[in-house]
Amino acid sequence: MKLTVDNINPRVRAAKYAVRGELAVKSEEYRARLNKGDTSLPFEQIISANIGNPQQLDQQPITFFRQVCSLLENPKLLEKEDVLINGLDYKTDVIERAKWLLSHAGSVGAYSASKGVPAIQDSIAAFLESWSSTLQAILYHLLILYLGRDGFPANPANIYLSAGASSGVNTILNVICTGPETGVLIPIPQYPLYTATLALLDATPVPYYLDESKGWGTDVEAVRNAYEKATANGTDVRCIVVINPGNPTGASLPEEDIRAVIDFAAQKNVVVMADEVYQTNVFVGKFHSFKSVLRKMQQEHPGKYDGVELVSLQSISKGMVGECGHRGGYFELVGFDPEVEANIYKFVSIQLCAPVIGQCLVELMVNPPKPGEPSYKLYREEHDRIFQGLKQRATALHKAFSEMEGVECGEPQGSMYLFPTIKLPARAAEAAAAEGRTPDDFYCMRLLEATGICVVPGAGFGQAEDTTHFRTTFLAPGTEWVGSIVKFHQEFMDKYR
Numbered sequence: 406m407k408l409t410v411d412n413i414n415p416r417v418r419a420a421k422y423a424v425r426g427e428l429a430v431k432s433e434e435y436r437a438r439l440n441k442g443d444t445s446l447p448f449e450q451i452i453s454a455n456i457g458n459p460q461q462l463d464q465q466p467i468t469f470f471r472q473v474c475s476l477l478e479n480p481k482l483l484e485k486e487d488v489l490i491n492g493l494d495y496k497t498d499v500i501e502r503a504k505w506l507l508s509h510a511g512s513v514g515a516y517s518a519s520k521g522v523p524a525i526q527d528s529i530a531a532f533l534e535s536w537s538s539t540l541q542a543i544l545y546h547l548l549i550l551y552l553g554r555d556g557f558p559a560n561p562a563n564i565y566l567s568a569g570a571s572s573g574v575n576t577i578l579n580v581i582c583t584g585p586e587t588g589v590l591i592p593i594p595q596y597p598l599y600t601a602t603l604a605l606l607d608a609t610p611v612p613y614y615l616d617e618s619k620g621w622g623t624d625v626e627a628v629r630n631a632y633e634k635a636t637a638n639g640t641d642v643r644c645i646v647v648i649n650p651g652n653p654t655g656a657s658l659p660e661e662d663i664r665a666v667i668d669f670a671a672q673k674n675v676v677v678m679a680d681e682v683y684q685t686n687v688f689v690g691k692f693h694s695f696k697s698v699l700r701k702m703q704q705e706h707p708g709k710y711d712g713v714e715l716v717s718l719q720s721i722s723k724g725m726v727g728e729c730g731h732r733g734g735y736f737e738l739v740g741f742d743p744e745v746e747a748n749i750y751k752f753v754s755i756q757l758c759a760p761v762i763g764q765c766l767v768e769l770m771v772n773p774p775k776p777g778e779p780s781y782k783l784y785r786e787e788h789d790r791i792f793q794g795l796k797q798r799a800t801a802l803h804k805a806f807s808e809m810e811g812v813e814c815g816e817p818q819g820s821m822y823l824f825p826t827i828k829l830p831a832r833a834a835e836a837a838a839a840e841g842r843t844p845d846d847f848y849c850m851r852l853l854e855a856t857g858i859c860v861v862p863g864a865g866f867g868q869a870e871d872t873t874h875f876r877t878t879f880l881a882p883g884t885e886w887v888g889s890i891v892k893f894h895q896e897f898m899d900k901y902r
């Protein structure tokens with residue numbers, strides 16, 4: 406029988422992934438027309454503010470990372486060290502690191518062990534174990550660059566390299582979910598990877614709403630209510646997903662919220678899936694990892710939290726690394742039953758291994774040049790320029806939103822996104838309905854058609870009933886595009902008032 410859309414896996418058909426949905430497809434059509442010299446459009450470029458894809462939007466790769474990768478890809482270059490050093494300005498630590506990685510990974514064209522290159526697991530464990538909080542208040546952003554994270558032991562054997570965090574999420578949800586009876590608590594709004602993966606697995610998303618009036622914080626009462634309702638309907642709720650810092654919300658969770666989630670998880674025996682891919686994209690306060698908070702709670706209350714199962718995920722796609730095209734990441738498992746872990750191992754081994762260059766980039770991310778090393782100065786400059794650039798763009802965009810009629814947006818705290826609420830005139834909602842669109846979809850479509858800026862309607866992430874949002878990244882360089890949003894918005898409001 407020939408394949409048709411009606412006889413393929415209905416779960417694939419049902420899955421939704423708005424960040425690459427209709428608007429993104431249309432923006433690519435516009436991009437192709439502009440590239441062919443079409444001058445009939447009212448804009449000259451496409452701004453893909455729909456997806457956190459830093460290097461597509463001109464974020465430059467970190468030189469140290471790419472220099473090491475160039476040697477990994479072409480080890481013959483190592484035969485000409487003098488040319489590398491004197492002709493191409495490669496520093497000696499670049500050469501040393503490449504040799505070290507090659508000595509452990511062998512060829513980057515070869516499969517690695519299923520969990521990843523063991524020496525890279527060791528580097529990740531060392532990073533997680535080391536501590537950056539001694540002088541945290543003032544020096545956090547200085548220290549995180551070379552001192553690491555939690556200050557609690559990490560076992561390399563519990564660390565799994567993955568093809569980006571997405572593949573880690575896919576692995577864990579595949580192992581946790583048995584069918585429609587399995588429920589997974591998902592924040593709303595959420596990054597649609599979660600609902601899409603649950604749709605593919607025919608499992609049940611159990612939404613808990615984040616509180617917009619409290620900076621999109623995680624209210625454990627909302628989590629509890631969602632849990633009770635789902636279990637009363639016979640759903641076996643097995644996992645809670647927390648995205649911190651948040652996507653699309655940008656919220657950076659205070660330690661109390663994390664403690665409350667862990668406490669809830671301990672009471673109900675649900676796995677905590679901590680998506681921490683934006684852990685270095687924090688502008689307000691400090692990032693608290695679930696692992697460090699869990700370990701503190703275990704110390705404070707011996708025995709009480711020993712049963713908590715935590716998986717925490719990190720990625721090379723975000724932060725100042727922005728190497729999402731290289732597909733690298735890892736997850737750490739804490740508190741899992743060894744037989745369950747053996748099946749997680751089996752699942753990852755069925756995929757063979759994560760891309761080895763991506764794994765090497767993970768190693769470089771967790772073990773970047775340190776003060777006093779030859780590449781440190783440039784690394785530091787590049788890192789700080791990216792961080793400050795993101796912060797400035799977030800602030801500029803936030804300022805523009807706060808001046809727009811009917812738009813409200815919390816202060817940028819972290820990640821790469823703003824998620825403003827828009828109150829649209831009733832006539833806009835009518836015009837949207839006449840086109841068979843929701844108001845947010847209608848607004849975003851008109852924005853794309855008028856300005857070439859592609860954002861994502863709030864419905865793609867989930868939003869409270871009767872509210873309208875859109876999500877934009879603040880990655881695009883320059884401020885001109887922010888001005889185009891302001892101008893479009895005014896004209897839109899005037900038209901439908």
Ligand SMILES: Cc1ncc(COP(=O)(O)O)c(C=O)c1O
Binds near residue numbers: 720
């Ligand atoms: C919250 C969140 N988790 C996971 C991912 C996937 O990242 P990766 O490229 O590591 O698969 C993204 C990507 O935008 C994200 O925003």
